Amino acid sequence: MPELPEVETVRRGLAHFLIGYRFKSAEGLHPRVVKPASLQPLSAVVGAHIKGINRRGKFLWFELDRELALVAHLGMSGQFLVARKDRPAPGHVRAHFELSKGFKKQELLFRDQRTFGWLSVEQLTDGIPQSARHIALDPFDAAFDRSAVIARMKARKAAIKSVILNQEIMSGVGNIYADESLWRAKIHPEIPACELSVKKIGSLVDAAVQVMAEAVEVGGTSFDAMYINVNGESGFFETSLAAYGQEGEPCPRCGRGIRRIAFGNRSSHYCPKCQVRT
DNA sequence: GGAAATGTTTACCG
DNA sequence: CCGGTAAACATTTC
Structure with missing residues (x-):
């Protein structure tokens, strides 16, 4: 149920579990999961190091150690799951990422029943991805007037x-x-x-x-360490x-x-x- | 079977 | 051009 509070909860969850990790693989599993305006396929993030997870309004993006950012919008039913390999994969998984940090590994899933959500690889301008340029500041932004x-x-x-x-x-x-x-x-x-x-x-x-x-x-209190559901419920x-x-x-x-x-x-x-x- | 569901973009109208 | 409304997108659940 992604409005600002849910997206912020997702942001915090992703930041908590994934900052410092590096993408090892990235794969779209549904024809519409990658936004048509995406500059590159998801594989463009492979090798990138996650420096931060940022948000404006309901738009979310992974800040990487390169020019491009991985941008996400959850639409009506999008979720990120930091999954475990020993758990059964849920349905409606639209994209799959593997990450690592030294010996540690993580698996990130993007799930979306109704497919109004999307992912894209975009250039940042003044730190904001192209697709969110027209979005006004949210009231939690330090520069909110x-x-x-x-x-x-x-x-x-x-x-x-x-x-x-x-x-x-x-x-x-x-x-x-x-x-x-x-x-x-x-x-x-x-x-x-x-x-x-x-x-x-x-x-x-x-x-x-x-x-x-x-x-x-x-x-912010709803994380489960065993099967981490970063969906903001x-x-x-x-x-x-x-x-x-x-x-x-x-x-x-x-x-x-x-x-x-x-x-x-x-x-x-x-x-x-x-x-x-x- | 019908209605409704958290969002955004695009088309269309005045 | 602007403001504003309506439809489209897809799927599931009640």
Whole structure:
């Protein structure tokens, strides 16, 4: 379930287990796993040393000791698994990597049921891969400019929910955290952004940061040393969601039933009492 | 059988 | 050109 907190959890897991390792093999196992814009096949990373794992919004990349980076987007269902050879291979494995560091060996799998995720080999410009150049800073980036982002949001006529989801204004928020942030800030998802006060938009941005930070906390504890599932499943979803997926459940704040409405191809969930469209 | 599912890109329209 | 919406991508699960 990859939004920023899940991708960050994956990033931490990969960094924890793989920094310092060198790629020994790299193999795509599905015709669409390598993004068409990739400069090279996955084999271009063989021999490269992993210096770091970086992230912007929901984009992830392996920083290597060469010009190129291995970039990944998890799409809707992508996962990285640091697997063990003595365990059975799971289904839907789209790419396979072998790594080593001295005597130590690791096996990395990229799994993706729905195949909206991808991998690519790209050039970095100012440390950012080509495919993420248009993605705005996420709120955990040291250079994130809160008031500039709020001002850009305020200038939009579109519904606030599509504005908070716009990865070119602020990155990282997906459908789940959008609904949770709007619920926390008590904002109806369909209000045009320009009709909200700067203060109200500020409270929404703060709510997004807060809810995502809480999710990262929970997600960061889920590693299993034996069969390392670096997919960011956190347990956060079942226990802590106030609005998303809670249609008909009582609002944790006021007890009113959470309502679900259509939003493009998916849904918005909100409390009809706390989040009024004025 | 139908509906819905965490995301991004591209096409299209006004 | 811009902003905004809708569809497309594929598969599984409820």
